[in-house]
Amino acid sequence: MAPQIREISAELQATAKERLNEDPDRIEADLVALKTWIAQQPHLNPRTDDQFLVGFLRGCKYSLEKTKSKLDKYYTLRTKYPELFNVTDVNDPKLREIHRMGPIVYLPNTLDGARIGMFRIGTTPTDKYNIVDVMRVGQVMQEIGLIEDDNAIINGVVLIMDMKSATAAHMFQMTPGLAKKMTVFNEEAFPMRPKAQHFVNTIPGFETVFNMIKPMMSKKQQERLFVHGKMESLTEHVPLKYLPKEYGGENGSIEEIVAEMDKKFDQYRDYFKANAQYGTDEKLRPGNPIDFDSLYGTEGSFRKLNVD
Template structure:
């Protein structure tokens, strides 16, 4: 049976072939090999629809072993830390309230093929919303993008964090423990490909948090970090036309993005309810169970997951 995935343009297919080692004639066999492995894992119960699994294959450049590891980590961390990584109710009032403020938006037009995302930390007051609540909105958007944004999966994402209006209270919520969990999940469990992360309009205290988080990241990701005190230097990396109208650009508007994503949250209501069905059962994992306390405890050194 032919794989049940969306067709992509010839241009995007050429990029997938060159950068991700995708061979259209082998996708069916690659998916079948991954599904056979999943069936052999007594502890792992993931989604197995083709569109979902091909996102992991693409995110791992069709390395089957890396795909196995990333898929396992994705569900391992979601099961262990559902309060951080596993949203099941997109009708949650706080989630919807934050989404309508628009702290996180994806813009309609790509830049060099990559999706452009903006995180405006200051629009969600720290005295009213926890940073984890804001991150839940980002988690929902990431998961929807995983299912339907071929440009983001294949060409990656350019992410801009605009700290205009943010306060020290926002920064204080990013504890070392939370930073560790977020870093490992984003780097080792998500099959998304960040092309660059830009921090603009930085505030006092940011450097302390930045210097705490940066060593937790891989060298490759560290090289993709850029700090801009003002927007002018950001424009040397991302031309103004690729920013939204609110920034003087031509790439849609933040309000339009908010409205569009409200509709997507509605459309994916049942999808997220289904998240309760999927995960891992560490009691059934072959070999030794994962020692989460030593991995994520506030004491001692941090070690990356090894669950392949």
């Protein structure tokens, strides 16, 4: 049976072949091999629809071993830390309330094929919302992107962290333990590749948090970090026209983008509700189960996760 995946443009297919080692004639065999391995893992209960799994294959450049590792880590961390990584109710009032403030948006037009995401850190008041609450909104968008955004999966994502209106209280909600969990999930478990991460309108306190997070990242990701004091510096990397109208650009308005994503939250209601049934059971993992207390330590500082 032919793989049940969305057809992509000839241009995007050429990019997938060149950058990700994708061979359309081999996708069916790759999916069969991955599903065969999944069936042999008693501890692992993931989604197995073709579009979901091909996102992991593309994110791992069709290395089957890397795909196995990433898929396992994806569900391992979602099961252990559902408050961070496994949203099951997109109708949650707080989640919707935060989303409608527009702290995180993915812009409609791509930059050289890469999706542009913006995290406007100062949008949500710290006396009412924690950064974990905001990140849950981002997790929903990331997962929707994994399913339907071929540009993001194949060409990657350019992230812009805008700190205008942010305060030190926003900065220091990011604890070392939380920073490490997020870094490991995004680098080792989630198959969408950040092409660059730009910080703009930085504020006092940013340097402390930045210097805490940067060493946690791989060398490759560290090289993709850029810090800009002002917008003028950012636009040397991301031309103004690729920013939203509120920034003087031509890439949609935040209000309209938020409204469209709100509709997607509704469309994906049952999808996220089904997330509750997927995950891992460490009691059934072949070999020794993962000792998370030992891995993270009593202070929550991440040491090493190896589920290859």
